[in-house]
Amino acid sequence: MKLLYFAWVRERIGLADETIERPAGVETVADLIGWLKARGDGYELALAEPEAIRVALDREHALHDASLDGVREVALFPPMTGG
Amino acid sequence: MATIRTGVSGEPLDMAGLVASFDQGRTDIGAVVTFTGLCRDEDGRLDALELEHYPGMAEAEIARIAHLAAERWPVTDLTVIHRHGRVAPGEPIVLVIAASKHRHAAFEAAEFVMDFLKTQAPFWKKEHARDGTATGWVAARDADDEAEARWGKPS
Numbered sequence: 001m002k003l004l005y006f007a008w009v010r011e012r013i014g015l016a017d018e019t020i021e022r023p024a025g026v027e028t029v030a031d032l033i034g035w036l037k038a039r040g041d042g043y044e045l046a047l048a049e050p051e052a053i054r055v056a057l058d059r060e061h062a063l064h065d066a067s068l069d070g071v072r073e074v075a076l077f078p079p080m081t082g083g
Numbered sequence: 084m085a086t087i088r089t090g091v092s093g094e095p096l097d098m099a100g101l102v103a104s105f106d107q108g109r110t111d112i113g114a115v116v117t118f119t120g121l122c123r124d125e126d127g128r129l130d131a132l133e134l135e136h137y138p139g140m141a142e143a144e145i146a147r148i149a150h151l152a153a154e155r156w157p158v159t160d161l162t163v164i165h166r167h168g169r170v171a172p173g174e175p176i177v178l179v180i181a182a183s184k185h186r187h188a189a190f191e192a193a194e195f196v197m198d199f200l201k202t203q204a205p206f207w208k209k210e211h212a213r214d215g216t217a218t219g220w221v222a223a224r225d226a227d228d229e230a231e232a233r234w235g236k237p238s
Contacts, residue, residue, distance in 0.1 A: 007135055007207035008220050059140035079223035082206025083120055083177055083197055
């Protein structure tokens with residue numbers, strides 16, 4: 001599964017993207033965020049307030065309770081500020 | 084069926100050129116509404132805005148939002164182009180051109196597109212200060228969520 005990070009999520013984690021094997025027990029976006037937070041200080045800092053994190057699954061907006069089954073690309077980012 | 088053109092660009096946007104090419108020789112359009120979102124200098128504080136985007140999803144979201152607008156209002160044409168990369172004060176960030184037989188559809192479609200772009204299109208603005216002080220990410224505004232919400236949930 002490919003993970004993409006944008007804006008301050010990317011800066012705090014220190015990576016724009018990475019590829020992971022989804023660990024057993026990680027079923028939803030919320031599970032993934034919980035698992036990522038334990039991977040290091042940058043992740044912990046970026047994801048300290050999960051409610052501030054927006055998510056896209058295969059380039060479509062999704063909520064934190066969405067299932068990761070069949071998902072190839074997960075993007076985590078702050079609320080958008082375009083326009 | 085509306086003609087919809089959408090996209091993202093790393094180069095400066097040219098509203099005058101777009102409008103000129105767009106309604107040339109047309110006799111079926113009664114109203115053209117254009118919106119240009121510009122980079123401000125925030126009272127001289129800002130050197131530039133850096134617009135980060137999610138390649139692939141940004142294009143798809145802009146197209147999705149334009150199609151939602153075209154389903155909701157009888158527009159004949161809808162063009163939406165958004166910048167990414169470094170944008171200087173005074174330069175456009177986003178262009179919307181909506182055309183219709185009668186003005187209300189064009190006005191409302193353009194406003195709807197902008198309200199949804201603000202909250203749904205994956206772009207993020209980072210400020211670069213003129214005095215070289217630390218730059219920061221622009222925070223999302225509650226007012227933008229409220230502006231989106233007033234249109235109701237699109238089906």
